[in-house]
Amino acid sequence: MADAFKAAPKRAxxxxxxxxxxxxxxxxxxxxxxxxxxxxxxxxxxxxxxxxGGGTSGEVLDEFNAKTITLQVWGPPGSTATINYLDENSHPQQALNVPLPWSKVLSSTKPGIPANLVAQGDGSWIACQFVVNKHDGSGDVIKTPNRSDPNQTVNAFVYCLDKSA
Structure with a gap:
């Protein structure tokens, strides 16, 4: 029995x-x-x-034709409005209690500007539109005219949206 517990020989x-x-x-x-x-x-x-990446890193893209976008809001004489809009860099801006009519001119060389405007006034109605001039000889183009329902007596509201003015 002692033989059973003998250690196995070590391998080389x-x-x-x-x-x-x-x-x-x-x-x-x-x-x-x-x-x-x-x-x-x-x-x-x-x-x-x-x-x-489509070319060398030092390659400069040609700028697009400059364009001017005029945001316009108007309403009954003597009314005021709070206007929220996106500027030429798509950053939100706000104009508080401005007298109507109101306009803001944005200029850019980008291929498209998402023009967005919402306005709430204290008159019986309110309206907005975008006037776009691409400076290509085609002149001013009126885009997305919109007007609130007439005879609203409290806080008339309107919006204008153009995804690529």
Missing amino acids: NKKGLLGRFWLVLTIAAVVAVSGFVVYRLHGVFGVHKGSF
């Missing part, structure tokens, strides 16, 4: 460098070969250095 620990690190070396070889294959395939499919 004579593995070489390749025997110890074969897995690490195999992974390194696979990564190196894969990297080389991807590098070669980039050339085959036309992906070259500097081709991303």
Whole structure:
């Protein structure tokens, strides 16, 4: 019975460098070969250095024709309104208790400006519109005229929206 508990004989620990690190070396070889294959395939499919983004970073886009957008709000004589609108950079702006008629001129060289205006007045009605001049010889173009229902006696409200003036 004492023989059953004898320790197993120790193996000789004579593995070489390749025997110890074969897995690490195999992974390194696979990564190196894969990297080389991807590098070669980039050339085959036309992906070259500097081709991303549509051109060089120093390339300047031509500016679009300047345009002028006039925001207009009007109502009964002597009335006032609170007006909220988006400026030429699409930042919200507010004009509090301004006398009517009211107008604001926005200028931009961007291809399109989202023109948005809401107004609430103390008169019986209120109206708004955008007047766009692209400075291309076509003259002024009136866009999105809108008027509240007549005979509203309390806080007439109107909005004008043009997604790309």
